[in-house]
Structure formats: structure tokens, C-alpha cells
Amino acid sequence: AQSVTQLGSHVSVSEGALVLLRCNYSSSVPPYLFWYVQYPNQGLQLLLKYTSAATLVKGINGFEAEFKKSETSFHLTKPSAHMSDAAEYFCAVSEGAQKLVFGQGTRLTINP
Amino acid sequence: GAGVSQSPSNKVTEKGKDVELRCDPISGHTALYWYRQSLGQGLEFLIYFQGNSAPDKSGLPSDRFSAERTGGSVSTLTIQRTQQEDSAVYLCASSLSAGAGANVLTFGAGSRLTVL
Numbered sequence: 001a002q003s004v005t006q007l008g009s010h011v012s013v014s015e016g017a018l019v020l021l022r023c024n025y026s027s028s029v030p031p032y033l034f035w036y037v038q039y040p041n042q043g044l045q046l047l048l049k050y051t052s053a054a055t056l057v058k059g060i061n062g063f064e065a066e067f068k069k070s071e072t073s074f075h076l077t078k079p080s081a082h083m084s085d086a087a088e089y090f091c092a093v094s095e096g097a098q099k100l101v102f103g104q105g106t107r108l109t110i111n112p
Numbered sequence: 113g114a115g116v117s118q119s120p121s122n123k124v125t126e127k128g129k130d131v132e133l134r135c136d137p138i139s140g141h142t143a144l145y146w147y148r149q150s151l152g153q154g155l156e157f158l159i160y161f162q163g164n165s166a167p168d169k170s171g172l173p174s175d176r177f178s179a180e181r182t183g184g185s186v187s188t189l190t191i192q193r194t195q196q197e198d199s200a201v202y203l204c205a206s207s208l209s210a211g212a213g214a215n216v217l218t219f220g221a222g223s224r225l226t227v228l
Contacts, residue, residue: 044203044219100215102155
């Protein structure tokens with residue numbers, strides 16, 4: 001069965017600094033991988049997804065993620081953090097048309 | 113509808129009462145999910161409906177929890193004999209089952225359940 005581990009329940013960076021949110025997955029077949037974001041008092045929305053095409057995936061708001069099969073990782077990055085990036089970020093994995101399984105989430109705080 | 117609709121948005125109930133939470137997915141979405149989000153916790157998978165297949169109930173935490181999906185559309189999550197630990201936001205999501213939209217979930221705003 002597939003599973004996701006997000007390293008770090010809280011990450012804090014300064015405005016303008018690099019954002020790196022870590023995600024490792026476990027899957028018995030080539031996975032589909034996703035990052036979702038939940039802004040305060042809002043629902044979850046899709047940031048980006050990997051579905052076996054390019055290993056570097058670009059999403060909304062300047063975020064991107066790189067699929068590394070050898071490391072079973074799908075870390076999320078953004079070169080320069082903005083105050084509006086403060087939110088909770090969820091990594092998720094599915095095996096084809098199977099259910100989507102989410103990680104525990106990482107709360108990102110941006111310091112002025 | 114344009115999005116996933118959940119009702120009620122807020123529900124306060126007394127311990128031991130039964131509650132029903134409703135989800136109306138996006139028209140044409142064959143996959144429907146229920147998740148639970150507790151304070152400080154991630155998204156806990158509860159149940160997954162995919163078309164006419166038997167639902168994946170592997171995430172339901174106890175036999176007090178059940179869900180059904182009538183006519184492949186609206187779903188109801190029922191919690192019997194509620195306990196205080198059931199207090200959480202219950203999220204419903206739907207998606208297409210195949211193609212580029214597969215597994216791209218659209219979430220509802222959630223139903224916040226408080227058990228006193």
C-alpha cells in the first residue's frame with residue numbers, strides 16, 4: 001500500500017529565502033504524486049502533480065517539485081518565499097486510479 | 113454544481129447523538145472521498161467511492177462510522193453515538209476517475225463537527 005512521509009511538521013523561513021518542504025513516498029508501482037496547499041480558513045487546492053511525464057514539475061505561485069525515483073522523494077521548493085505563501089502543505093500519493101493518500105502536512109511560516 | 117458542496121458547514125452535537133454529513137460532488141466526477149482533519153493532524157482517509165465499485169472503507173476508524181453514495185452522486189457520512197474524539201473537520205472531495213483529471217481532487221469547504 002502507498003504511504004507518504006512529510007519531514008517536518010513546521011517549517012519557518014524568512015521572506016525572500018528558499019522554501020524546501022520534504023516529502024518521501026512508498027509505492028509498489030510507479031506513483032502519481034501531488035502537492036496540495038491549504039491557506040488559513042480555506043479548503044485544499046492543487047499546487048502541482050507528477051504523473052510520469054517530466055520529473056521536474058512546475059506548479060502555481062512559483063512552486064516546483066522534482067520526482068526522484070532513486071530517493072523515493074518529491075520535495076517541494078520555491079526560490080524566494082513570500083508572505084502569502086504561509087499555509088499548510090500536503091504531499092499525496094496514489095497508485096494509478098487508486099485512492100489518494102496524504103501526508104501529515106507541513107505548516108509553513110514566513111518571517112518578515 | 114460548480115464545486116463540491118458540503119452541509120452542514122458547522123454542527124454542534126451532544127455526546128451519544130447520531131450525525132449525518134452530506135456531500136454533493138461535482139457533476140460527472142465518479143470518484144468521491146471522505147477525509148477527516150483534526151486539530152494538529154493531517155488528512156486522515158476515511159472512505160473512497162469509485163463509480164459502481166465496492167467502496168474502500170479501510171480508513172473508517174470504527175463501526176460507528178458509515179457512508180453511502182446514492183445513485184453515484186450525493187454521499188452521506190453517518191457517525192453514530194458520537195464521541196468527543198470525533199470532533200474534527202470532515203472534508204469531502206471528488207475527482208474524475210481517469211485521464212489527466214484523475215486523482216486531481218476538488219475539495220469542499222468541510223463540515224466542522226463539535227461533540228460536547
